[in-house]
Amino acid sequence: MVQIAEQTGRVWDEQKQELVERWDCNTGDVCFYSGPAGTGDMCHWSGNDDDWQRGSVTCSWSARTTVKSVKNNGTSTAYNGVRYYDQVGQDRDDSVGCIPRGGRGTLRNERFLKSHKWETGACG
Numbered sequence: 001m002v003q004i005a006e007q008t009g010r011v012w013d014e015q016k017q018e019l020v021e022r023w024d025c026n027t028g029d030v031c032f033y034s035g036p037a038g039t040g041d042m043c044h045w046s047g048n049d050d051d052w053q054r055g056s057v058t059c060s061w062s063a064r065t066t067v068k069s070v071k072n073n074g075t076s077t078a079y080n081g082v083r084y085y086d087q088v089g090q091d092r093d094d095s096v097g098c099i100p101r102g103g104r105g106t107l108r109n110e111r112f113l114k115s116h117k118w119e120t121g122a123c124g
Helices: 002-008
Strands: 010-013 018-021 030-033 040-045 067-072 081-085 097-100 104-111 115-119
Touching: 030 115, 067 081, 067 097, 097 104
Parallel strands: 010 040
Antiparallel strands: 010 018, 030 040, 030 067, 067 104, 081 097, 081 115
16 A cells, blocks of 8 residues: 555555545644655554554554654643654653654654653653
8 A cells, every 4th residue: 555655645544544645644643654754654643552563553564664754743732742662662761752742754763663652741
């Protein structure tokens, strides 16, 4: 499906099982993409997930493909951003990055991400 998404400039939403516009991300969610600039396959969450392969929302492509871009479309002022991790679990200080509320971008260092959590403290 990635090939079709890349050819059309759209994104495959794994949860919805449909093509959506690039950088499309539900209000209140954090979205991770397999391609740069909000392209490729996408997985999204409205809450924390300490294991993208076994959690309540799964992201099957992230086991075999690196995450290349991320968008934080969160709206709650209780959270300053979303921390993401290359390990399962989220109760530690070793995140590989944090995307602030309202932020989006292509990651400089592609990683096989495995979990994330919404951050109430500093993000940056």
